[in-house]
Amino acid sequence: MRIAEPTVERLIKYHRLLISMKQGNSSVVSSRQIGDMLGIKASQVRKDLSYFGEIGKPGVGYHVERLCEHIEQILSSPKVWSVALVGVGNLGMALMGHSVFQSYKFEVKALFDVDPEKVGQNIMNIHCWHIDDIARVMKENDIEVVILAVPAVEAQTCIDKAISSNTLKGVLSFTQAPVILPKGVLFYAVDVFVELEKLLFFLKEKERNIS
């Protein structure tokens, strides 16, 4: 069974919401509540969940804890991924400080930078290497995933070094630069400014409609 990307994205969002509901001691939730909180249609929520065999009780809803565990199982990985963070500037540090970075799904095994004040040091207990060592360190530690948080001009150089490790399987990029990757290496990008542009566009549209 192949799950489409938008469905996976919604599952991730359902999962997060259910975790926070569990912490808030909610025991049941309706498709409408889930939908309202995530900005997704209730019918879409029901469709997604029924696809995985979850049928809410009419007039009651879904059992929060059971649903949460079920989605967790779908999203879970049989192994812990070894990750390298390339670029330990402000953005890299912000990522490392985020609670998701203490995930059980992956382990950051190495940091890379060019800053002489960082190279050779341990940062939050992880060793920082020079980017010239990417290929060797990735190979030695069987690192399959790279999180790229370098300036746009450095992106392709770093990726090329990671490719030559022969262990690279996936890249999560925070730079706006397009990068060239071999077929078979998965690539996801976070573009922090598309949302800002969208916000400004719809603000403009709204003002135009009012005036």
Added chain:
Amino acid sequence: MRIAEPTVERLIKYHRLLISMKQGNSSVVSSRQIGDMLGIKASQVRKDLSYFGEIGKPGVGYHVERLCEHIEQILSSPKVWSVALVGVGNLGMALMGHSVFQSYKFEVKALFDVDPEKVGQNIMNIHCWHIDDIARVMKENDIEVVILAVPAVEAQTCIDKAISSNTLKGVLSFTQAPVILPKGVLFYAVDVFVELEKLLFFLKEKERNIS
């Protein structure tokens, strides 16, 4: 004419691509080339552009510079938005260092934080105030947009202060916390870790299909 959000997002991506093509001295581009570079179907590109009256020349494509200007015009705003950045930690600093932050579409008029080493200082030529001053400073400077880069637990407190300025029209949030806003205030969120979760999910699926 009301343009749907996914269309706006694609327009923003077309626009960026066209800017970089202009810089690279490309003069024509086909819908297929645009589609390939952005991971969008060529038929979708043609549909989007024809909706705005742009018909590519068969066998040649679109005129890069003219198309770029046309999309710029659609996306452009008649005014420069005044923005406040709330939270000047690693993430806030990473945002400020980004080239998009030197946009002609908005101006960061004020920074807010609680760190005594930052409050009262100018950071990259912008004054940093204590978050207790959010409402007053926003009102005095007619700041309509807030970029939120604070820890999740602080998010609602900061938003409440921004709401009480009575000038708030839009929020771009970088925290994972859900926030409650009055109707009419636009809200967009950047979730840097959904993409990471997606990457790990599809890596897992891929390995499962190989083995």
